[in-house]
Amino acid sequence: MDVLIHVFVALHIIGIAALLGGFLTQLKAMGAGTARFTPAMLHGALTMLVTGAILVGLNQADDQTVNNIKIGVKLALLVVVLGLVYVQRDEEKVEKPLFGLVGLLTTANIFIAVLWT
Numbered sequence: 690m691d692v693l694i695h696v697f698v699a700l701h702i703i704g705i706a707a708l709l710g711g712f713l714t715q716l717k718a719m720g721a722g723t724a725r726f727t728p729a730m731l732h733g734a735l736t737m738l739v740t741g742a743i744l745v746g747l748n749q750a751d752d753q754t755v756n757n758i759k760i761g762v763k764l765a766l767l768v769v770v771l772g773l774v775y776v777q778r779d780e781e782k783v784e785k786p787l788f789g790l791v792g793l794l795t796t797a798n799i800f801i802a803v804l805w806t
Contacts, residue, residue, distance in 0.1 A: 690751045697747065701740040705799060707733025708770070712792040724788045725773045725781060734771040741767070759805050766798045 711730035718724040741763070748755050770791050777783050 690745065694744065694747050696752065697744050699742060701737060703752060704718050704733045704736030704740060705795070708737065708774075709733075709792070709795050712788075712795060715788065719785055720786050721781045725783055726787070726788075726791070727760070728802070730791070731771075731774050731778055734767065736776055737767055738764075738771060740763055759785050759801065760794070762803055766794045766801075770794050770798075 702772045707791040711727040715727070741760075745755055745760055757760065773787060773791055777787065
């Protein structure tokens with residue numbers, strides 16, 4: 690079971706990398722006001738959602754404790770990010786505050802995962 694959990698943790702990290710990497714590659718464009726949400730950002734957010742749900746289930750099946758409040762906060766942030774990226778995915782450019790919010794919420798989600806014990 691540990692190997693399976695580690696595989697999904699790795700896939701979850703790949704999703705985070707796709708979402709945050711897509712954001713970081715658009716920072717220069719954000720400064721110019723021409724940033725847009727890339728398909729990698731949408732796919733990364735979806736990967737995070739699916740693998741996160743699977744990880745919760747696997748950890749509960751393995752009788753490990755799961756902090757449901759932490760998971761709920763992370764899920765809420767991810768749903769907002771996923772909603773923003775999904776709705777604005779076909780736009781030629783996204784407003785700076787909206788684009789910055791996605792980066793902020795993604796970064797907050799990472800810090801919650803690492804620091805909330």
